[in-house]
Amino acid sequence: MTLSAQTPLDKTRVLMDLLHGCAQGQQSSFQKLYQLTSPQLFAILVRILKRRDWAEEALQDAFLSVWRNAASYTAQKGAPLTWLVSICRYRALDLLRREHREVYLxxxxxxxxxxxxxxxxxxxxxxxxxxxxxxxxxxxxxxxxxxxxxxxxxxxxxxxxxxxxxxxxxxxxxxxxxxxxxxxxxxxxxxxxxx
Amino acid sequence: MNYGNPKLRELLAGEYVLGLLRGAARRRFQRLLIEDARLCKGVVDWEGKLAAWNRNLKPLAPPDSVWRKLQVRLKADAQPREKPSGWPARRALWSGAVTLATALVLVVGVFIGRSLVTPPGAPAYVAVMSSAQGRPLWLISVYSKSRRIDMQALANNTPPAGKSYELWMLPGHGKPVAMGLMNSEGLASASLNPRIIAALVSAKGLAISIEPYGGSPTGQPTGPVVYVAPIVST
Structure with missing residues (x-):
């Protein structure tokens, strides 16, 4: 799927469709959602966690949580990408607290x-x-x-x-x-x- | 803290989204989110406002192995009993907790022993779950004759919003075994499967993970392991 010709609004609708598909248990929707959003989300996780292995772990956890909770997504929770970003960020923050990471910036x-x-x-x-x-x-x-x-x-x-x-x-x-x-x-x- | 002040609520929501609320303040805030739709909206507003900042991060494709591992976990999700153990090794956390918790068993055991109304004989096993800072959170006692487990909360241990704390036994071999949900305050008792009691002799310890509300849907830990403690045989 290519999204390059679409406006952010169109893309938001695509993501909503995919989340709806996930809520119905469609693995193909989940895979597309992963393909479309994981590069952006992974970049966020690498930035916050500084370690690729942790970022990979957090990305897995976050997407598993997306799959499980897709049915609870509504517009009230914000734009779909914002919702995904938040799931990743909170997961990363949990990981940081758990691991007592030393900061190096x-x-x-x-x-x-x-x-x-x-x-x-x-x-x-x-x-x-x-x-x-x-x-x-x-x-x-x-x-x-x-x-x-x-x-x-x-x-x-x-x-x-x-x-x-x-x-x-x-x-x-x-x-x-x-x-x-x-x-x-x-x-x-x-x-x-x-x- | 005065959560009635709209300006302050606004700021707290922003700090929560930034990840700046920690510990008890964060837990209180998450508890409030369960009942306060306006506060939820405040959080979603901040999430939306700040998300635009991420536009400046260059996308980075994760390695293919992430997707493959994710598929394995999805399959395990669909067939709970065949889920491969996703149990993370946490030896560092473990070894620190051992000495600390052992010391605390003695201190807290004496303290709690008095507060129980009818002491049902001595427990066969005890464990103290402590925070990373060493604050005791629960005293767990197992009575083998009456096949009972007592969980005495030593602090207000409210799980994150929409989550439950679940207790696991880490057997000598094999996957963690679910022992039930933890209470957030006071004393809770539950009966234990005799097989679990028998396995406690050789168990490596107890652990608590954060699970979806009501407990792990798969029968294995799915969320982060937040506390571990050794089992002390009395």
Whole structure:
């Protein structure tokens, strides 16, 4: 199946059909869903877990959970890809807590820690399910935050860091990090909803 | 914490999605999600807002082995009794827990012994399930004559939203054996299959995994193993 000519909205419908198929017990739907979304989900897991073997384990667990819980998916749970991303992320976070992973973050302390964010921002990806407009709005709003706020959110979201880990990576007091996170979230919400 | 304040709820939902709520705060939040549809919506909103960030990650195809292993697990899902053991080796966790739990058996055993209303003779086996930080969570006692197992919660051990804690025996050989669901608080008792009691002598220990609500659908652990403890013969 190729999705490259379709808009994110069409792709979202495809994913909904596939989830519906999974809920009916159709393995072919499950396989298609895996083919379409696993590269994106695997990238997220590798980023957060830093270890491929863990990411592979988490991906398996997440898809097994998708297969079992497909019937419970409704639009109330968000866009299908968001739902899949969340299942993967929570699975990865569980794994991190269980394994007490030591944090090592290759680019985290960099002043241009967000460089990768802009690097790919304009690249069009064939199997991308998220609209460019949404990604652009988020980037614009992230740009409005101060550096501490933005980096705190980034380290939590992409690297699974705790408040304490963020504090050590950014060399900032814990209280400051907690307030960066909260102000960052408030600012993001305000900006995204004003748009 | 004041969950009535809408602004704070909003922030907590955001922190939850970021993965910043940990331990008891996270469990409390997950418990609230069960009953609070508005809070659920807050979580879904944040998940949606932040998901766009992932657009910047370059997709990365997983190796084919992941799909093959997934197929095996799916098949096992359809035929519960033939499920291959997906039991993960956790020796490091295990060895740390052994010494700690042994020490705690003595301390907690004395403490709990007093709180039982009618002590039904001495248990044949005891085990203490502890958190990674060493906090005792359950005292598990097996009475071989009355074929009973007592699970005394030593803390408020609420499982994650929509999940149950399930107890497993790790026999000397072979796959884990289901021993039932754990209570989140107070004292719970259940009767035990004599075969399980007989196998406890040579068992490697007990373990608790997180399972779908109501317990593992396959008869084998399907979720992460969160606690393990050695069995102490009294």
């Amino acid at each position: 290759e680019s985290s302390g960099d002043e241009d820690g967000d460089a990768w964010l802009t690097e790919f921002a304009d690249q069009s990806q064939a199997d991308d399910f998220i609209s460019h407009a949404e990604a652009r709005a988020l980037k614009r709003c992230l740009d409005e935050l101060n550096e501490g706020q933005r980096n705190s959110l980034r380290l939590a979201y992409f690297d699974g860091c705790s408040h304490e880990e963020i504090a050590s990576v950014l060399r900032a007091p814990l209280g400051t990090v907690k307030s960066w996170v909260r102000r960052g979230l408030q600012g993001l919400k305000h900006c995204l909803e004003a748009a």
